Amino acid sequence: MNIVKELKPTYFDDFKCIGSECEDTCCAGWNIGIDKKSFKKYRKETNPNLKSLLQKNVSRNRQATSDYHYGQFKMDDQDKCSMLNEENLCTIQLTSGEEALCHTCTIYPRSAKSINDSIEKSLDTSCPEAARLILLNPNGIDFVEVEPELPKYNFAQHRQSDEQNQYFWANRMFMISALQHRVHPLEVRLIVIGLYVKKLEELEPAERFVQAQTLSSQYLAYLDDANITDLTTQIKPNYDFQKALTLFFLKDFSARSSRFNQLASCTFDEVNFGDSTESFAQSLLNYKTQYDQSELLQIALENYLVNLTFAEYNESKEDIISFYTLLITNFSLIRLLFIGNGHKFSYTNEEIVATIQIFSKSCLHNTTYINNVKKIISTKQYSQTSQTINLINI
Known part of the structure; x- marks a missing residue:
């Protein structure tokens, strides 16, 4: 492997874990996989302060599909890792140091992958402190290319042909440039990408x-045209889609996170979903005013989408059509969370960060959610992208 450059957002090196001060520990609310090497090391632990704890709280994951999830930690009755002490600090790290942590606990919320000759690093919005760095930058996310420094942990490696690599770069650069084109509302930018x-x-x-390459330049130039808004307003809102999305993911979807379930249950809590779609649409439009007027929120959503595109889009893993569907579904659900709570929110930095962080942790790391996202867009009558675009306007 010949890594010649490292690409990362400028926020990356500013991250520092705040430990027990964090409002949502990363050691709760999901399964924590243990890599095979760490699992075997834990099984041979001799330190009396750790040995019995590890024997009781570490188990083999027989359903694992990779060595990164060879084992897992037991979760307690509050869905927290059983290795946490009363101050929500890790007993393993306190006793044996950071080098004793398994792969998952070492890297989170950092992410790294190599694509051909470059390594890329980013942070995950499911961590509150990382979310603050990502979402609250008023100038938007910028990137820096530096001399490569290989991470101390393992990372995903992707090889692409020259053609595929050029295609990937053209697509991703276009999407990020379009998302950061602040001349138009975010919905207009997303429609042009669509x-x-x-x-x-x-x-x-x-x-x-x-x-x-030619098409990406052409469509990016469309955003320089003030009249592009007229084109996008011709795409009629699909309120049946919006209502179905609200019911399926916010009212019927049960996450492991009580914070998410509480937030989702309060969304549109004054709406009777047994009424007509027209009634729901009117409520949506009534609540939308504050959403439209919050500049802080619009910037945060832009930053969220840029970060997601940089970190998750990869043609060797998922083509741009599938990724665009995921991007818009996530955006639509987050927007519904904000609009549906608009009569209670003041759209402060704290509310913005908490809402996006809770969604990211509860949904994006949940295989049930991911699989349902892939099913929600029917391809029987229209193309997948056409129906995805119809989710944007409200």
Whole structure:
């Protein structure tokens, strides 16, 4: 592996874990996988302060599909890792140091992957402190290329052909540039990205590689046209989709996080979902005013989407059509959380960070959610991208 450059957001090196001061410990609310090497080390632990705890609270994960999840920690009756002490600090780290932590606990909320000759690093918005760094930058997320420093932990490696690599870079640079084009509302930017993806969807795969660079420049230029807003307003809102999304993911979806379930249950709590779609649409529009007027929120949502695109989009893992569906579904659900609580929110930094962080932790790391996202867009009548675009306007 010949790594010649490192690419990361400028916020990356500013992150520091705040430990027991964190409002939502990373050691609760989800399964914590233990890599095979650490699992075997824990099984041989001789320190009397740790040995019995590890024997009782570490188990083999027989359903694991990789060595990174070879084992797992037992969760207590509050869904917290059983290795936490009363101050929510890790007993393993306190007793044996950071080097004794398993792979998952060492890297989180950091993420690293290599794509051909570069390594890329980012942070995850499911961590409150990382979310603050990502979401609250008023100038938007910027990136820096530096001399490579390989992380001390393992990271995903992706190899792409020259054609595929050029296609990937053209797509991702276009999406990030369009998302940060603040001349237009965020919804307009997302629709233009959707029109670009729809154009690619109509081409044969081999032709996409050839035309991506030219098309990305063409669609980015559309955002310089003040009249582009007129085009996007022709895309009519689909309130049936919005209502179904609200019911399925915010009212019927049960997460492990009590914080998420409480937030979701309060969303549109004054709405009778047994009434007509027109009644729901009117409530949506009534609540939307504060959402539209909050500049802090619009910047935070832009930063969230840019970070997600940088960290998660990768053609060797998921093509741009599937990624765009995930991007818009996430955006739509977060927007519904904010609009549906607009009569209670003041849209402070604290409310913005908490809402996006709770969503990220409860949904994006939940395989049930991910699988349902893939099913929610039917392809029977229209293309996947066409129906995804219909989620944007409200």
